[in-house]
Amino acid sequence: MNQPIIFTILSATYILIGVFIIVRLLLNGMRPTKTLAWMLAIFTIPVGGILLYLMLGRNRRKNKLFKLKRTPKVNAYIQRALQHYVPISKQEHKEHQKLISLITQNSYFAPSSGNQLTLLKNGEPTFSAIFEALKKAKHFIHLEYYIFEEGELTKELFQLFSEKVKSGVQIRIIYDGIGSRSLSKKYIKKLNEIGVETSRFLPIRFGKLLNSINYRNHRKIIVVDDEIAFTGGINVSDKYVKGDPNLGVWHDTHLQIQGPVVHSLQTIFAMDWFLITEDEDILDTAYFAPDQKTGEATVQIVHSGPDSDFSAARQLFFSMINEAKDYVYITNPYIIPGESILESLKVASLSGVDVRLLLSKKSDNPIVKWCVRSYFEDLLQAGVKIYLFPEGFVHSKTIVADDTVSSIGTTNLDIRSFEQNYEVNAVVYEDSFSIALKNDFLQDCNHSIELKYDTFVKRPWHHKIKEGVAKIFSPVL
The missing domain is CATH 1.10.1200 (Non-ribosomal Peptide Synthetase Peptidyl Carrier Protein; Chain A)
Structure with missing residues (x-):
């Protein structure tokens, strides 16, 4: 031919x-x-x-390529999980009933009262609290991380895991195939040899490259005996303790939770484990501890991924911004908002709401840096206040509004988190907690550089070119 x-x-x-x-x-x-x-x-x-x-x-929402297999046992497990709440009345947090209903529709988890919360700022306090909880484990430890990176922390974890397995504690770890790509086979083998079960989320394989490379598990979850849990922005990496040679110390926010809402995080871990292993042992309801009211905070868990019907993560941010009456403060390292979130931020600011964004002056990726900055001019023109933190790298993902509602989790304010990643956030309906998070935000702003529209608009033309080029890649960053 x-x-x-x-x-x-x-x-x-x-x-x-x-x-x-x-x-x-x-x-x-x-x-x-x-x-x-x-x-x-x-x-x-x-x-x-x-x-x-x-x-x-x-x-992916139409194609459902990663649709969880809803076996009778899976359905029974989820129904059992939904019973483990301390319900709230419609009169409680009535100003947020629309947000509560939205999350319940999207993520099927209702809010639960009776929780005790500890706000954890940066690596050392967070890992100190995590290790303390792990040492007290009697039955099981479940960990799920985007980045599980070898170093001093993983050495300490290995030693602790070795001791806990000997005492009869069951340990499972989910790590992402790309985020934890540097995790060696040698370390995984050592974990398996001492009895720790491990599972890699969507490993990169040639035959499934197109289906998996762009869809990652970005969640950070620890559940200990279904009694105490952790979630937030901090990965298992020494850079949160020792710092990074280029960026300095990584600043981040994490949350320790005790109380009935821990069941929600345990359920998310179980569904993820079953999705990638099809091991039905994880669906044993013995993993649910008896309900125990440990505090007064009302918390609701939001989970989102490419297999959900709607982008629960995007709708969470959209709703919190739109409902704000006095202020909405957002800390996030990757602000690539897309059309709907961008418009909601501008509308809120132009309507008289005090809208502030806090992010790092430094960036861990030059393309991301210029893409993020490509949105600054529009936001500043609409009156949004933007602060650049000059020391280290801010990796926190928090939002707080009106002293009444806040969220800490894994979701970046970008298209990747909204559309392509598996994410999880804890929404807190508690005045004292929100005020504490607000004060922490304002303290960071006092140590930051505030951008001004009149100055920023005069930036060099070559900066604008870099921003324009980088913005083309916004859907995949």
Whole structure:
């Protein structure tokens, strides 16, 4: 067969595939601008356009590629989990009933009162609290981390795990296939040899590369005996204690939870473990400890991922920003908000709400840095106050509004967290806790550099070019 005929066949095949993809785009109801962008990519970038679409463009919420297998045992487990709450009346936190209903619809977890919370700032206090809780474990320890990085912390954990397994404690660890890619097979083998069960979330394999490379488990969860749990922004990495050669000390926020809402985090871990291992032992309801009221805080857990019907993480931020009447303060390292969150921030500020954003002056990724800054001019023009923390790297993911509601979790204010990652946040309906988080935010702002619109708009033209180029990559950052 001569070359012109081969070229014609390949071209026709490519066009047919392209047309098929465009039909799928139209059927999935994607935004017109996004549909047009993918049409241009497919027909102007030979081969690469289709590969990019297969990796980044498919609507996971429509396709349900990672849909949890809802066996009778899974359904029974979830129903049992939903019974473990100390219910609140409609008169409690009535100003947030819409937010409560939204989260319950999206994540099926109702809020629960009776919880005791400890706000943990930065690595040393957090790991001190974590190790103290792990040492007290009597039945099981469940850990789930995006980054599980070898160093002094993992050496200490290995020693502790070795002792706990000998005393009859069952230990399971989920680590992400990309976030924990530096974790050696040698370390995993050592864990397995002492009796720790490990499971890697979506490991990168050639045959499943297009389906898995862009969809990561970004959650950070520890559950000990279903009595105490931790979640927030801090990964298992020495940079939270020793610092980073380029960025300095990583500043972050974590949350220790005791009380009935720990069941929600245990359920999320169990569902993730079952999703990747299909091991039904994790669904044993013996992992639920008896309900015990340990405090007065009302907490609700939000989980979000590419397999959920809606982006619960995006809708959480959107709702909290829109409901704010006096102020909304957000700390986040990666503010790449997308159209809806960007508009909600501007509308809130223009309506008289005190909207403030805190993030690092430094960045761990130059493309991300310029992409984040590409949104600053619009936000500053609308009256949003932006503060750049100059010391180390701020990795916290918090939002607090009106002294009544706050959230600490793993979700970045970016498209990746909203659409492509598995995330988890704890929403707290408690005045004293929100005020403490607000005061912590304001203290950090006092040590930060506030950007001014009149000055920022005069930045060098080459900065604007970098911002414009970087913004093109916002859907995948």
